[in-house]
Amino acid sequence: MYWKEIRKKQAGLISLLAVKHLARVVRPNQPRQNVKTQVGKSIFAFSNLLHKPKVQTPLKSDSGERQSLLAQFLSTFGTRIEGFYDNPYTVRGMFRFLTPLAKDYVFRLFFATSPCPLESLKQWSLPDPLSIRMHAEAIKRLDSFRIFQVLGPKGSKMVALSQYFRQHLVFALYNSDANLPVQHAPHHVPTLDQLQQYAQFRAAAPGPLHYRPCCLEAAAGKKQRALSLEDAPGATDQVELLVRLGLMRPVGAVAPSTSTATTPGPSPAPFSKRPAPSPSPPPPTPASGRYETTGEGYQFLLKRASTQLWTFMISYLKGFRVRPCLLLPGVVVAVWGRKVVCAPEDRTLVEALGFLFRLTMMTVGRPQEAAALTPTQMQVMRDLRAFGLIYQRKDGAAHFIPTPLVSVLALEGAAAPARPSSRPARRRCPGAARGGPTDLEQGWIVVESTTCPVPRAPCPVPRAPCPVPRAPCPVPRAPCPVPRVRLHGQRPARGHAWLFVQLQYRLPNLVVGSVTLESVRRALMFGITADQITSFLYQHAHPQQRLRRPVIPEAVRDQIFLWEAERNRLLFQRAAVFEGLPPPVHQAAVAFAREQGVLLCEVAAKGLLVVPEAEKGPVHAHIVDLMTRAAALPPQG
Amino acid sequence: MATLKTGLLVTCDPTIRMYLLHLDRNDRSFIQLEIDDTHLLIDDSSREYLVHKIDELHRSNTYILGESQK
The missing domain is CATH 3.30.70 (Alpha-Beta Plaits)
Structure with missing residues (x-):
């Protein structure tokens, strides 16, 4: 009964918020019909905020991976996380990170005026095991992000929404526009295509992303196993960052068995000209000055661009925490009657994280007033230029512009934010809007098994014997008896499929390769697992391929797993x-x-x-x- | 007399076990105890060596595409 009333109130408030929102939007002398349309739009916008349309998730673990990256980072602050919600954009950003069920729970508790018993929350889930598991996951996530506050003794625990979170969620509902107001429009605004090129240039010029395609790839290449610093002058900072993240290591160093890319150690801000005050030890510089990619580095290459970018961002924020030059006095805040002191360095971090989240909500390509930023935000903005996330005509210019790379950062699951894009490739592939590589990671993958029909003549695929004994093909004329991978797109190599594909030939918009025992074994030796390979193929599948069931032919998938099992014939245990x-x-x-x-x-x-x-x-x-x-x-x- | 030994337990199939016994006799001694058809107790330090040897064995059994055309 209690919850039913709350549900009613919730529905009422949503329409109320929509009408209030409308009151600010609609001008009094507007024709009646327009008002109706706007009411519809506003309510639609709010219902969208609450119930996002269900989309096909490209990779089941990816969203969870970024959540755990962030959760791991935030968990280092313990109860101090509550102070982080003292920023509406952080609240909105964190809200986006939640699963649909967790979002629903937040709104249920939003209308509870007093804390609710933890036991009564169990009634929200259906009794079947899947629902109970999803319910437990949602509660655990909300608790780990400290969006829920658990109060009271162990026997009778009560749950309430964090005060800041509640307060700023209202703000997030009202204010959907995160752009900074511009007083004087700049004379020259680069087009989206130019910004795209700029972001790609940044990703291919000094900057950490440079080392995705360059350092890691160069070092991962078959012939050139190690990267010398002499080959990449001025790359010391970035290589240091990668060494700290465990993605590269000096040649000859023993691989740390437990370190992973998701648990990077403390690192100073890599792009600051100022000396970092952190006393963290510098990475061991080998006498030869040569670095090689670690197993984690190879696995990192197969992750989604947004996960990679978030890894760098969190590493950056970790370094940001220890800068003394921007410290403000500690701020005392009250949370549920308790006094919580935001540590001074937390204060700047709260601001930095808030600005990062705000950046993901800004309109790509629209100029923003730099003068409206606080000194901390200004520092973040300057540093983010090195990542290619922000375009600024020159240092100290009055405006800055978020680049399309920002939308990669904002990408949650498959739901890419709507963004003006006029690329013909996107228009040709209607499935692109529903998850798949973004413009920055162009290239689709089509996987075909040996048994699929291939035109006999003119045959573009060279004849090759089968690497393993196989059942006879139902189509007798299939000339290529190995699993084939076709990579579409202008820059298909960007997809890093070369890690486990033997490339055969390259056409203007097509690259054909084979998944062979040798190529997969090479990938396995790098530390990549069969699960990662199949996930990668699934994630980058062509929209047409996505319509097939199963998306990846079973023969190919099973074979990759068999090859992995063959290599893991020895199990070691103390x-x-x-x-x-x-x-x-x-x-x-x-x-x-x-x-x-x-x-x-x-x-x-x-x-x-x-x-x-x-x-x-x-x-x-x-x-x-x-x-x-x-x-x-x-x-x- | 009962004794206690510690080391690295290798779980494998009988075929690979025969290969490991072959390595132990001909290349480098690393087996501490033959437990049964699928289990062996080996030295702690031999893990990398074995992984390398098994990789080599696989490589010698792998047909590399395009090699026959050269």
Whole structure:
């Protein structure tokens, strides 16, 4: 009953907000019909905000990966995260990061005037296992982002929406425009195509993204395994950044087994001209000055551009935290009656993160007034130029313009923000709007299995023998008996498919390659998994290919997994072996180990018992106990 | 007399086990204990060596596209 009322209130408030929003938009002397259209538009806009149209997710784990990147970063702040929501754009940005179910929960609690019992939240999910799992995930995510506040003792926990979050969510609902007002329009505004070129130039000129296509690729190439700093003058900063992220390492250094690209260590801001005050040690500079790509680096290449960009952004924000030059006095804020002190360095970080989120909401290609920025935001804006996210005609110019790369940063799941684009390629591929590579990662992939029909003449594909024995093709004239990958687009190599594809030939808008045992094995040796390869093929599938079920031919997918399984024929595990146990002791010890769930294997004839090394303590104690008892017994007969 | 040994437990199929026994006899000794048909206990330091050797074995068994045309 309680929730029903809340639902009613919620529906009422949405239309109220829409009408209020309209009141600001509609001029009094407007014709009646226009007003109607605007009402419709406004309500549509709000309902869109609440219930985003369901779109095909290109990669199931991708959205979650970025969420966990951000969650991992924010979790380092503990309860101080609440202070982060003191910025409407952060609130709106974080809201975008939530799953649809979590968004729904936020709105349910939005209208609860007092904290709700945690137990009653369980009634929101259906009793089937999938719903319960999704419910638990949504609650966990909201709790980890501290959007929910859990109050009260353990037995009777209460949940409420974070005060700042609630407060600024209202602001986010009212103000959809994140652009900075411009007083004097600049004389020259570059077109979207020019901005696109600029962003691509930045991505191919000094800047960290440069090292996606250049450093990592050069080092990942088959012939040139290592990159020398002499080949890329002025790249020291960026290489340092990549070394800190664990994506590259000096030649000869031992690969850190636990470090991943998602857990980069503290790094100073890489693009600041000022010396970073962080005392973090510099990366070890090898005598040869040569660097190579790590396994994480190769895996990083196969990730979506938005995930890659967020990895850099979070690394940048980590470095940003420790700059003393912009520190403001600590600010005391009250959250649910408690006093929370935003640490001074948090304050600047809150502002930086807020500006980053705001940037993702700005209109691409529209000039923004630089004078409206605070000193912190100005610093962020200057640094982001190095990433190609922002165009500024010259240092200190009155305006700055977000480039199309910003929309890659804003890309959540498959729902790309609407953005004016007049590229013919997009028009030809209607599926492009529903998820798939953006303009910046052009190129589609078409995967065909051996069994698909291919025109006999003129045959563009060279005859090649099958790398593994296969079932006979149902179409006898298929001349190419290896899984083929066709890459469409102007710059298909950008997709990094070369990591696991043997390229065969290149046409003006088409590249054809084969997925062979050798090419996949090479990728596996780099540390890429079969799952990543198939996810990559799925994610970049051509719109027409996307319509097929399954999207990737089963024969190709299964073969890639089989090749991986073949390589993983050896399983290694640290273990402790008890040898020469007398039969009664062996029997009892095996029963004990089995009961504990630690038994790896046993051989009764040799009196052998194998358990994981970490678990050997209790088993060892038990065996000693059994042996003492056996020794104490008088010998039989 | 009961004893306790620690090391790296290798789980593999019998075919690969035979190859590992062959390596142990002819190339470099690394096996501490033969447990059964699918399990071996080896030295801690031999992991990289084995992975490298298995990769080499696979490479020698792989047909590389285009090599026959050269």
